[in-house]
Amino acid sequence: MANLNSVLPPLTERSGPLRWMRKNLFGSWLDSLLTVLGALLVYWAVKGFLTWALTVAEWEVISANLRLILIGQYPIEQAWRLWTWLAILFFLAGNSIGIWARGSKYAFVVLFTPALLILLPFGSASRIWLAALTLTGLIGWGLGRARPHALKRSVIAGWVILLPVIILLTRGWSETEGSAVPIVTTNLWGGLLLTFLLTVVAILFSFPLGVLLALGRRSKLPIIRWSSVAYIELVRGVPLITILFMAQLMLPLFLPEGVAIDRVVRAMVGMTLFSAAYLAENVRGGLQAIPRGQYEAAHALGLSGAQTMTLIVLPQALRLVIPILVGQFIAVFKDTSLVAIVGLFDLLGIAKTVLAQPAFLGLQREVYVFISLIYWVLSYGMSYLSQRLEERLGAGGR
Amino acid sequence: MTQDNIISVRDVHKWYGNYHALRGVSMDVKKREVIVIFGPSGSGKSTFIRTINRLEDHQRGQILVDGIELTHDVRNIEQVRAETGMVFQQFNLFPHLTVLQNITLAPLQVRKWTRQKAEEVAMQLLERVGIPDQAQKFPGQLSGGQQQRVAIARALAMQPKIMLFDEPTSALDPEMIKEVLDVMVELAKSGMTMLVVTHEMGFARAVADRMFFFDQGQIVESGKPDDIFKNPKEERTKLFLSQILAH
Numbered sequence: 001m002a003n004l005n006s007v008l009p010p011l012t013e014r015s016g017p018l019r020w021m022r023k024n025l026f027g028s029w030l031d032s033l034l035t036v037l038g039a040l041l042v043y044w045a046v047k048g049f050l051t052w053a054l055t056v057a058e059w060e061v062i063s064a065n066l067r068l069i070l071i072g073q074y075p076i077e078q079a080w081r082l083w084t085w086l087a088i089l090f091f092l093a094g095n096s097i098g099i100w101a102r103g104s105k106y107a108f109v110v111l112f113t114p115a116l117l118i119l120l121p122f123g124s125a126s127r128i129w130l131a132a133l134t135l136t137g138l139i140g141w142g143l144g145r146a147r148p149h150a151l152k153r154s155v156i157a158g159w160v161i162l163l164p165v166i167i168l169l170t171r172g173w174s175e176t177e178g179s180a181v182p183i184v185t186t187n188l189w190g191g192l193l194l195t196f197l198l199t200v201v202a203i204l205f206s207f208p209l210g211v212l213l214a215l216g217r218r219s220k221l222p223i224i225r226w227s228s229v230a231y232i233e234l235v236r237g238v239p240l241i242t243i244l245f246m247a248q249l250m251l252p253l254f255l256p257e258g259v260a261i262d263r264v265v266r267a268m269v270g271m272t273l274f275s276a277a278y279l280a281e282n283v284r285g286g287l288q289a290i291p292r293g294q295y296e297a298a299h300a301l302g303l304s305g306a307q308t309m310t311l312i313v314l315p316q317a318l319r320l321v322i323p324i325l326v327g328q329f330i331a332v333f334k335d336t337s338l339v340a341i342v343g344l345f346d347l348l349g350i351a352k353t354v355l356a357q358p359a360f361l362g363l364q365r366e367v368y369v370f371i372s373l374i375y376w377v378l379s380y381g382m383s384y385l386s387q388r389l390e391e392r393l394g395a396g397g398r
Numbered sequence: 399m400t401q402d403n404i405i406s407v408r409d410v411h412k413w414y415g416n417y418h419a420l421r422g423v424s425m426d427v428k429k430r431e432v433i434v435i436f437g438p439s440g441s442g443k444s445t446f447i448r449t450i451n452r453l454e455d456h457q458r459g460q461i462l463v464d465g466i467e468l469t470h471d472v473r474n475i476e477q478v479r480a481e482t483g484m485v486f487q488q489f490n491l492f493p494h495l496t497v498l499q500n501i502t503l504a505p506l507q508v509r510k511w512t513r514q515k516a517e518e519v520a521m522q523l524l525e526r527v528g529i530p531d532q533a534q535k536f537p538g539q540l541s542g543g544q545q546q547r548v549a550i551a552r553a554l555a556m557q558p559k560i561m562l563f564d565e566p567t568s569a570l571d572p573e574m575i576k577e578v579l580d581v582m583v584e585l586a587k588s589g590m591t592m593l594v595v596t597h598e599m600g601f602a603r604a605v606a607d608r609m610f611f612f613d614q615g616q617i618v619e620s621g622k623p624d625d626i627f628k629n630p631k632e633e634r635t636k637l638f639l640s641q642i643l644a645h
Binding site for chain 2: 291293294296297298299300301302303304307311312315316319
């Protein structure tokens with residue numbers, strides 16, 4: 001008779017790189033064949049790219065045009081205004097990390113990215129500013145860690161007013177000549193600066209609009225429901241580029257004479273309206289996932305319809321759709337490149353002007369690889385942040 | 399109708415499309431009374447208890463709760479809901495809020511209490527239902543019995559005059575039913591007016607003042623627990639009781 005108390009020890013799994021390889025890479029003759037073919041393919045692709053990147057490519061086109069790619073035609077003597085809001089941004093970011101993500105090593109490391117960028121071929125003034133960014137980030141981080149409770153409210157307030165401050169500093173406000181902060185018209189905004197501003201404005205404004213449309217689509221009032229459905233379906237039925245064209249070419253026809261809306265503003269409005277329709281559908285998916293019992297419990301406690309929505313339903317619904325929302329924000333970021341077609345000089349538009357210079361003809365590969373790299377780094381950054389955010393909010397999950 | 403009736407229901411009808419769910423239900427409940435409602439599934443007992451705080455509307459008849467008539471008037475509905483606590487079969491706690499936040503939410507938002515007062519009351523209630531140490535956890539981290547006790551505390555935090563229980567133990571594992579029933583017995587003995595839809599006949603025997611047997615959208619029989627258990631008048635009541643008490 002087997003003694004039930006004597007449980008057999010688990011089979012010991014021997015591990016090691018060789019064993020792992022035999023199990024996973026060379027399990028059968030087909031596996032072995034695929035492994036060898038795959039390895040050859042990777043070797044060939046990486047070797048080809050590296051050979052090109054290190055020996056053939058003429059990277060001078062990037063170093064010579066770095067300023068153009070980053071800020072377009074923005075006057076260099078006014079660049080301090082951009083550095084200033086970047087410093088505020090890093091201060092707030094450092095502060096927030098110090099308060100809300102104290103334990104996270106990765107978040108902390110983000111503050112050192114400007115210091116890393118010093119390795120790029122910047123002028124000495126820019127290098128000093130980059131070092132200053134990391135410094136302000138670290139000062140903010142230290143303050144946030146030291147007094148998390150005292151600073152919470154002011155940091156949130158800081159984030160709220162950051163966008164107006166950014167726009168105001170970038171644009172300037174004085175019309176008198178020779179003043180310290182003259183207006184820089186938007187036709188001089190370009191490169192990464194313009195891409196960044198288009199993206200941030202489109203995301204920040206389309207988010208509340210999209211939530212309202214999603215709620216409207218589920219409204220009991222027919223007029224609100226129908227107009228929301230009509231808007232969403234209309235906008236989702238046309239390509240973004242046609243909306244941008246309409247904003248650039250047709251809108252002026254409808255406006256009274258003498259009234260002109262800035263072209264960058266028109267692009268921002270177009271992006272916002274387009275993104276809101278998609279956001280609305282994503283948020284609606286989250287709203288539909290909230291069980292009826294949540295509404296009933298809230299109502300039974302005496303909460304009003306609006307309180308039920310803002311305190312119970314939306315927080316849960318939005319949390320459910322974070323991955324989809326971030327996916328859409330990344331799409332918005334990349335879609336801003338379409339404004340190049342309607343004549344704005346965002347990252348892609350600037351790339352085209354760089355390539356049109358006689359000195360740099362035929363260097364498409366270098367320029368497009370470089371701006372792809374910028375797009376990738378920032379997109380991946382957003383994706384990474386959203387994963388961290390999901391983990392942090394996961395504690396309240398079902 | 400006498401003055402001390404806190405709930406008064408007269409000839410209430412309710413249809414879902416063509417389905418006649420409630421067919422002329424009348425009931426008077428006095429203050430401090432404990433009412434147990436039982437009956438087969440689909441008999442309309444849950445629908446009935448949900449009309450008392452208007453989670454379901456009724457299409458005919460009259461419902462008065464604490465002197466307020468339930469109509470389409472939203473102000474009346476919100477007033478009645480603030481005076482009436484409800485506990486659900488599926489708990490329906492808010493999963494994105496901690497236990498403490500679940501309990502303080504309505505007092506803060508509806509009663510406009512200060513945070514300090516709301517949290518004091520919440521901690522007293524958690525003490526009363528026996529889980530003060532779980533205040534900072536999220537509902538998903540608690541057992542079913544603990545969640546249902548939090549749900550009771552959440553309803554009590556509004557200091558309601560009436561508590562409605564819609565099959566509060568039906569979704570619980572057997573070993574957790576007792577911990578919830580203990581809380582309900584204590585509440586009944588403290589003088590709370592309670593309407594309880596349940597098949598826990600031990601609970602009914604211990605604390606119910608009157609019992610109502612529902613079938614096919616009507617009250618078939620009502621009376622004191624002793625009479626209902628020992629000599630039910632109606633055949634249907636007899637049959638149903640023999641089925642649920644058989645084992």
